[in-house]
Amino acid sequence: MAEIKVIIPAVNEGDSIGKVVTKLPKSVSEIIVVNNGSVDDTAQNAKKAGATVLTEDQRGYGFACLKGLDYLSKQSKPPDIVVFIDGDYSDYPEELDKVVAPILEKNIDFVIGARKKALREPGSMTPQQVFGNQLATFLMRLFFRAKFTDLGPFRAIKYDKLKELEMEDKTYGWTVEMQLKVLKKKMTYIEVPVRYKRRIGVSKVSGTVKGTIFAGIKILGWIFKYSIK
Incomplete structure (x- = not known):
């Protein structure tokens, strides 16, 4: 049986993190x-739910993922598969088996849980998130003939x-960096449609003007960096 481990970066997700941890499949x-610099009970609630809790005080999505x-x-037995999911309970953690299935059944290297419009709860993605996804994936299709939609x-x-x-990205560019490097290294990939709902709490990225701007700059920066290599 494949060894699957999950990494969840979390900043002030005390109200949601327990739900995410307990809903992940066996x-x-x-x-x-x-725990990425939270000032609430994120760490305590995650531990209570059964998670291993690490601390990364340097704020940034990439910093947290790199800590994981x-x-x-450093573990004696490495996992076979690593899954990343947010701690805000916007995804459906119970769909993890569906996301990893192409790796287990078809030997695919990388799988994206794609938030298709038909499966998204209204209002679960902000207009700037939708636009950012469309722009980034359009540019990846244009420059790299990618098939990503999210x-x-x-x-x-x-x-x-x-x-x-x-x-290597420490902040907002982590997701797009991963996808660009998968393309550059010609790894196999696929998207699996997943459901998506309104998050618990306020987004640290799309919920703020600063976060939206910096995320956009980071994402476009990575795409243009790789397009001229």
């Missing part, structure tokens, strides 16, 4: 919540392939 061998990967790299945070990847990517 196929997961370890759930790692990276550093933890995995930068969805719910994603699964073979651990050995993830190590090959040598991820």
Whole structure:
């Protein structure tokens, strides 16, 4: 049986993190919540729900994900698959088995849980999120002939392939960096449609003007950086 581990970056997700952890299926061998500078009860609630809790005080989505990967790299038995999911309960954690299925059944390297419009709760993605996804995936199609339609945070990847990517972005560019490097290294990938609902609490990215602007700059920066290589 494949060893599946989950990394959940979390900032002030005290009201939602327990739901995310407890709804993940039994196929997961370890759930790692990276408490990324929270000032609420995120860490306590994650631990109470059964997660391994790490602390990363440097704020940034990429910082939190890299902390989780550093933890995995020090384990005596590495996982076969790593899944990333947000801690805000906007995704449906119980759909994890559907997201990892192409890896287990078809030997695909990388899977995106794509937030298709028909499966999204109205208002679950802000207009700037929708526009940002459309622009980023359009540019990836234009420059790299990619087939991505989303930068969805719910994603699964073979651990050995993830190590090959040598991820480095510390903040908002983490998701698009991963997808661009998958394309550059000609890894196999697929999207699996997933449901999406309104998050609990306020987004630290799309919920603020600053977050939206910086995320947009980061995403476009990574795409143009790779398009001229």
